[in-house]
Amino acid sequence: MRYKDVAQRYDELFEGDQAAQRWWNSGEPNPLVRSVEGFISSGNVLDIGAGVGQNSIYLASRGFNVLATDISGVAVRRIQENAHKNAVSLCAQVHDVVHEELENEFDVIICLGVLHHLYSNDASLVIKKIQQHTMPSDSTLSTRSPKGELFIRRIQRQTNFL
Secondary structure, three states: OOOHHHHHHHHHHHHOHHHHHHHHHOOOOOHHHHHHHHOOOOOEEEEEOOOOOHHHHHHHHOOOEEEEEEOOHHHHHHHHHHHHHOOOOOEEEEOOOOOOOOOOOEOEEEEOOOHHHOOHHHHHHHHHHHHHOEOOOOOEEEEEOOOOOEEEEOOOOOOEEO
């Protein structure tokens, strides 16, 4: 695995209860994730790089069918624990989005805090995978600049891309 160091770092980070709780207690889902309901009220969601699951659990609690993935096995365990604590049903699994294929199509694919860990050619590959596995619908691309401003704009490819 090319990104084994990233997986190991997040395993170490999430293994300690204090670090995992700090991440979880940062608490609210990302504002981009909250905005999903403005575009779609239900459907299948893939959360790539789900961390400890605050975004996935939020969407699952709102009725979405969520697959939460992360390269860290410890993060996936934390997602499952947090989903159980919150009485939320979702699927969580270890997945290396660069080296493993996506198997289904999704109404929404969330990929927050992931691409900056990847080499440019791998990030391009992941973006192509996201485009190929997102069900056609109204197109949205959401990004954050390094200064934190939020941009939402329409794109030609029919994809919900957050």
